[in-house]
Amino acid sequence: MNQAVLQIENLRVTFNTPDGEVAAVNGIDLNINTGDCVGIVGESGSGKSQMFLAVMGLLASNGAVSGSVCLMGQELIDLPVNRLQAIRGNQVAMIFQDTMTSLAPHLRIERQLSEVLEVHRGMSRTQARAKSLEMLQAVRIPEAEKRLRQYPHELSGGMRQRVMIAMALLCDPQLLIADEPTTALDVTVQADVLDLFDELRRELGVAVVMITHDLGVVADICDSVAVMYAGRVVEQGAMREIFQSPQHPYTQGLLRSTPRVGSPVATMVEIPGQPPNLLAMPEGCAFRERCAYAMDLCASQRPSLASADGRPQRSKACHLNQLEAMSR
Amino acid sequence: MLSVRNLSVEFPVWGDNGKATLKAVNDVSFDLGEGEVLGIVGESGCGKSTLARAVLRLLPVSSGTVIWDGTDVTALRGSRNLRDFRRDVQVILQDPLGSLDPRMTIGQIIAEPLEILRPGLSRAERDVKVLDILARVGLRQQVLNRYPHEFSGGQCQRVGIARAMIVKPKMIVCDESVSALDVSVQAQIINLLNKLRKEFNLSLLFISHDLSVIRHISQRVMVLYLGKVMEIAPSAALFERPMHPYTKALISAVPVFDIGAETDVSDKVSRKRERLSSDMPSPINPPSGCVFRTRCPYTSERCAQQIPTLQSPVAGRTLACHHWQEIA
DSSP states (O other): OOOEEEEEEEEEEEEEETTEEEEEEEEEEEEEETTOEEEEEOOTTSSHHHHHHHHTTOOOTTEEEEEEEEETTEEOTTOOHHHHHHHBTTTEEEEOSOHHHHSOTTSOHHHHHHHHHHHHHOOOHHHHHHHHHHHHHHTTOTTHHHHHTSOGGGSOHHHHHHHHHHHHHTTOOSEEEEESTTTTSOHHHHHHHHHHHHHHHHHHOOEEEEEESOHHHHHHHOSEEEEEETTEEEEEEEHHHHHHSOOSHHHHHHHHHSOOSSOOOSSOOOOOSOOOOTTSOOSSOTTGGGOTTOOHHHHHSOOOOEESTTOTTOEEOOSOSOOOOOOO | OEEEEEEEEEEEEEETTEEEEEEEEEEEEEEEOTTOEEEEEOOTTSSHHHHHHHHTTSSOOSEEEEEETTEEGGGOOSHHHHHHHHHHEEEEOSOTTTTSOTTSOHHHHHHHHHHHHOTTOOHHHHHHHHHHHHHHTTOOGGGGGSOGGGSOHHHHHHHHHHHHHTTOOSEEEEESTTTTSOHHHHHHHHHHHHHHHHHHTOEEEEEESOHHHHHHHOSEEEEEETTEEEEEEEHHHHHHSOOSHHHHHHHHHSOOOOOOTTSOTTSOOOOOOOOOOSOOOOTTSOOSSSTTGGGOTTOOHHHHHSOOOOBOSSTTOEEOOTTHHHHO
């Protein structure tokens, strides 16, 4: 049952820029098994999107990847584009935040969905149409017949995101990567789309990677979480454990500084300072300049990701032995 | 301080049947006291930004009045007559970088409102004020000769706040002012706004789509839907006991991640969402009667025929619903 879908080992993504080389992702290991729903949390520039663009082979032309990415046992890094093409869409699919730019504005929904099936599955138009219709119904799009004939601009944002999900699932991929899929949606629509994700992954057994900056989204549907900061994973483990007792000061800071609908406080806990400049990364721990617990050791030695509390499923990259429990 | 009465803003548009009118803001009334924070919340297209622009007199008002300090500002004509109002009422926008002129230095940006609104000041007097406000928003003097693109989003938003605060306004309209920021920085900016509000006894009209931010910063909250006021209530009361079905649905759609230590790790986060059926109707052709009825779980015949008027069933709260008694 718990078969490995994606195994990432020591992944590095660097970009050549006029100001020098920038390491957006700096040595990441991650395992995703069938049926997992993994949340990748981090702020802008933490490398969460670049990591999975690298997995998909979709980096910008000045980007370079090293390390290993295995999808269902097959190495993806440095795979020729024609072989990658057969894997993308078939075994792994990705959906993005901005649905309006992800869909071709001049093609009807039917064409966009059918094309996937014709290219990857060699279906005829009629077959492809039938399957597309079925998929639109599976993602609970009302009046699916009518939608097939419409253009993207005629649909609402929530509807377009459903079309994207339908398109991603057309070829029964083992892995679905969703990059901020609900960020552009209103909260009531977001709730619906999150419910849909949850249902689909249970029904179809597809593993889901949910890239988001929103801890609420993670708490809603993910089983496990990796928290990223400045290109590295700083804490990883089961969602509930991490939310209940974060072990990394950054995770703790994130949880504390997020306003909640349920329990307002007089002054919000802030994480001081700004995320570090990736062009001039400090020695040692990247978070130490903003960390309340920073010690001398943090400046000289970068903490590596190691198991916390002696449990293999829970890891953190911090020199602190034990972080005090969250006080609310 | 601010008293808005029966404010409507209409735009001529081309609808399906030729010329039509879009009522972006429809008969909205509210008051804002000295030093008070009124949160305005609603989904995209509910008219919250249009309302802000109308209050700021950046948009022509179709009907109704905006009384500021005893003067109806909708009747003021010409920039000279508006100068006092502009000095009293400032705005902070959403896009931190986009709302700063890329060709001006931070010093010029912050000083510009003084040049326009307090032309009597000498250069030296202006400089003193710029330095003073810079310190108050937590920026160092060295930033004065630098350009916006050199700064992060959080720092740019501090510049935006300094620019608004430099003329010592009595009220600031914050239109999604923290929405573009990462959580760790968002908390810093919210705390800064709160600090300044106390120091200067500022009134804030705080617009956001983010309910947790609204809950955190506001004393009272106004919920808008399709240009109409659904409910106005003190923040704590509104979130603890929403009395309008739309407010209730909005709040229940927010993903909850307050996973307390007392919750069992194995048990799934309970999801009791009020599902809203369908998408928001077109504002060009809103439903008859109550505008929310097409998505409301409590809807009845009466809702289609009769527009619910704002009523005050509890002191300090107003809402527009025929069925509020069934909700609580």
